[in-house]
Amino acid sequence: MLDVDERKCLSDLSVARRSHFLESHDLLNVIVKFYFVAIALAIVADVVTTSSNFFSFTVADATFVRRYGNGFAGLVLVYLTYLGLMKGVRGGPVVLFAPEVRMVFLSGVDTASLLRRKAIRSITQLSSLYAGIGFAFGFAIHTLGHANPLAAPLSLGLFGLVAGAVAGGTACLALGLRLKSSLIYYFGILVLALLLVAAIFHIEPNPIANIAGVATAFLSPFSLSAMLVDVVLVIGAFMCVLLVPRADLETIERHSELVSRLRFAIGMRDIRSVIVLSRSLTEDGYRSRSYARVLYRFLPNPKSAPVVRSLQSMANWSVRRYIRLVLMLLVGLTLISYAWNGTQAAYLLAVPFIYLAGMDLGDPVTNLVDRPNAFCNYPVADGWLLSRSLVAPIGVSVIASLIIASGVYLIHPATPILVILPIALSLGVSSVLGGAVGGIRSGSSTDFAGLMTPELQAMGMLIELIPVAISAAWLFPAINSHAAYLTHQPPEVQAISTAFFSLLAPLTAWAWISNKTVLKSQ
Amino acid sequence: MNSTTEAVKQVVLTVDNVSKTFDEALVLDKISLTLKRGSVSVLVGTNGSGKTTLLKSIAGVISPDSGTIEILGATAGSRQARAVTSVTFDDPALYPDLTVFEHLAFAARLGGLVDFQDRATELLKELGISELQDRIPKGFSRGQRQKAALALGLVRPFRLLILDEPYVGLDTFGKNALASFLIQARDAGACVLVATHSPELLKIADNMLVLSYGKLTYKGKPDAKKLEVEL
Structure with missing residues (x-):
């Protein structure tokens, strides 16, 4: 236990930090931020209210929820358990500590007590957040669906509370028991396999979903037995806090x-x-x-290493980056769809979005150029390494484009899917290769700028547009199929044939990259 | 009998047969050593020789795979051991929202000191960062951060002082001040263990320990030639 002086000292530390934090924040700045958040919320509210027909709760929806609601809620809990365990393996509530807390950890205070306090605070905050989200969601359902004014917000709020406790508690469990990530990984695979089996063989009720589904008060917010299980789960989560002092400090140290x-x-x-x-x-x-x-x-073959490495690099990207990429592709493909429906200028608007997405996706190659020392011992040519590193981004780009294109097709059914798909394929390949050429070339032109005459510099500007032109190769199938459509010819045939033709540009880029010797010359 | 008891009393740090592996790489290989009160020991070795891992194990941040580490009879990392050990690692970690003086105040108070103001002021003055005492360490240079971290390590009471690469980023003024603090600490009966690549500390050191690929290959008087060969 912390003694009185230690407790007082730590409390003073928090007060001092909070006061410096407040001092460093300008009131006007805070007001401006609030203003922007309010604007964003107003837009969201506007979108929700104008789409209220889409969101309104029908009798069929209510029946669906009654039948599958417990199962879905159970699934969410199982998934949160898995996430909580993984979070615990990586340090969980402990790594949430600021690095400077090392000073406190290395002093003579009772670290077990500190860790417990922190874990309790983490679980409480997580539960409050989830409960708030659940309540807001329930309130939205009530407003849109004119449901029982109490049932939806209360039951979803309660579910959020339990879900937060489960996520936090399992993180503490993994941390305290020093579980290995491989164990949890196999647990995740087992859950997935059982869910697949349940889905394929139509096992009713789904066993995994109902293990946790029993615990939810999703459909029976006033049921005593469900409430009892909820209470047991929350208490169990807080019991896991007792294990936290056994945590491995190496994780916090590294972090x-x-x-x-x-x-x-x-x-x-x-x-x-x-x-x-x-x-x-x-x-x-x-x-x-x-x-x-x-x-x-x-993949034991060493020649596959660049592919795996770039795949790993992409797996390490932040969620924010993935969202940005998906948004850029989504905007690009939606614009193409709009162009098809009459607004042809949208084709030109789509070009920069697709190019930027391609540059982002070509990041593993730009990394190679940025860090030549890390790769100079590879027993292969630089260009070979660069081009092989593009395999994974191209694969991801094509898959993402196809998925998003299918989604866009659903939004604008007037665009034939057999037109959108070849364009998406062409877009997936050309965007990454165009972006990669742009990434490799960026900066290199400035090395020679001083040696060029103004005329040559103007030419240089044109050369800089080549990557954009490569990434815009998808315009061929888009414009040609559109022209065919307007002249009452089958647009699908034009889309497919010109999509293959458009691949000439990215393949030229591939050949150029394969012959690059940039790494050792850096 | 009395002389044995006295010798035991003199011992501050005992590392016994300590081994540690990271991802199948043996970083510490059966290290054993004892350090006595009133001594300054320098720990040298090439990059990756295991110096930082050994210091972190002594600080209780890393748990050894085998072997034991005791500080004044208490297991490393235990509350009793931490209460008498002050550690400064090579990457200074400072609160981004506390002034330098507040840092010192909290370190001293957590160490059980009540009257720390004079000591804190003196440390900041000697290290040449008095003018920074009311500033938040945002935008500090590497050397300024290092000086603030050293002041933090020195302001609290300790029987064992562990410093990892303390000279990194320090100017000559700071290096001289640090050397004089280490001498003061030794004279006050503390045991000081410093991991360094700098030969300057040999002048004030009583012992030199050489780590090579996780093994303790030399333990004895400071030897500049030996250091030159090892580094």
């Missing part, structure tokens, strides 16, 4: 070291270090992901 270096790099405006350290931090979480090791086991 804190990286965070403190990152903060220093940010303070010094050292962008390169910030990027490298951010990647290291992501890899720190990645270290416990067993599927990478499994992947290596299945």
Whole structure:
């Protein structure tokens, strides 16, 4: 237990930090931020109210929820258990500590008590957040569906509370028992396999879903037995806190070291270090992901290493980056769809979005160019390495484009799917290769700018547009099929044939990259 | 009998047969050593020789796979051991929202000190960062952060002082101040263990420990030639 002086000292520390935090924030700045958040919320509210017909609760919906609601809620709980366990393996509530807390940990205070307090606070915050989300969601359902004014917000709020406790409690469990990530990984696979079996053989009720589904008060918010199970789950989560003092401090140490270096790099405006350290931090979480090791086991050929490495690099990208990529592709493909429906200028608007998405996806190659030392011992030509590193991004881009294109087709059914798909295929390949050429070329032109005459510099500007032109190769199938459509010819035939033709541009880019010798010349 | 008891009393740190592996790489290989009160020991070795891992194990941050580490009879990492050990690692970790003086105040108070103001002021003055005492460490240079971290490690009471690469980023003024603090600590009866690549510390050191690929290959008087060969 912490003694009185220690408790007072830690409390003073929190007060001092909070007061400095408030001092460093400008009131006007806060007001402006609130204003922007309010605007964003107003837009969301507007979208929701105008789409209320789509969201309104019908009798069929209510029947569906009654039948499958418990199962879905159970699934969410099982998934949160898995997430909580994985979070625990990576340090869970402990790594939430600021790195400077090392100072407290290395002093003579009772660290077990500190860890317990922190874990309890984490679980409480998580449960409150989830309960708030559940309540808001329930309130929205009530408003849109004119449901029972109490049942939906209360039951979903209660479900959120239990879900938060489960996620936090299992994180503490994994942390305290020092579970290995491989164990949890196999647990995840087992859950997935059982769910698949249940789905394929139509097992009713789904066994896995109902293990946790019993615990939810989703459909019976006032049922005493359900409430009892909820209470047991929450108490169980808090019992897991008792295990937290057994946590391995190595995790916090490794994490804190990286965070403190990152903060220093940010303070010094050292962008390169910030990027490298951010990647290291992501890899720190990645270290416990067993599927990478499994992947290596299945791909023993060293020549596949660049492909696996770039795939790993992409797996380490942040969620924010994936969202950005998906948004750019979505905007691009929606614009193509609009162009098809009459607004042809939308084709031109789509080009920059697709190019930017391609540049983002070509990141593993730009990494290679940025860090030649890490790869100079590869017993292969630089161009070979660069081009092989593009295999994974191209694959991901094609798959993402096809999925998003299918979605866009659903939104705008006037666009034939057999037109959208070849365009998406062409777009997936050309965007990454165009983006990669742009990434490799960026900066190199400035080396020679001083040697060029103004005329040549103007030419240089045109050369800089080549990557954009490569990434815009999908315009061929898009415009040709559209022209065919307008002249009452089958647009699908034009789309498919010109999509293959358009691949000439990215394949030329592939050949150019394969002959590059950039790494050792850096 | 009395002399044996006295010798035991003199011992501050006992590392016995400690081994540690990371991802199948043996980082520490059956390390054994004892350090006495009133001594300054330098720990040298090439990059990756295991210096930081050994220091972190002594601090209780890393648990060894085998072997034991005791500080004044208490297991490393235990509350009793931490209460007498002050550690400064090579990457200074400071709160981004506390002033330097507040940092020192909390470190001292957590160490059980009530009257720390004079000591804190003196440390900041000696290290040449008095003017930074009311500033938040945002935007500090590497050297300024290092000095603030060293002041933090020195302000609290300790019987064992562990410093990992303390000279990194320090100017000559800071290096001289640190050397004089280490001498003061030794004279006050503390045991000081410093991991370094810098030969300057040999002048004030009583012992030199050489780590090579996780093995303790030398343990004895400071030897500049030996250091040159090892590094």
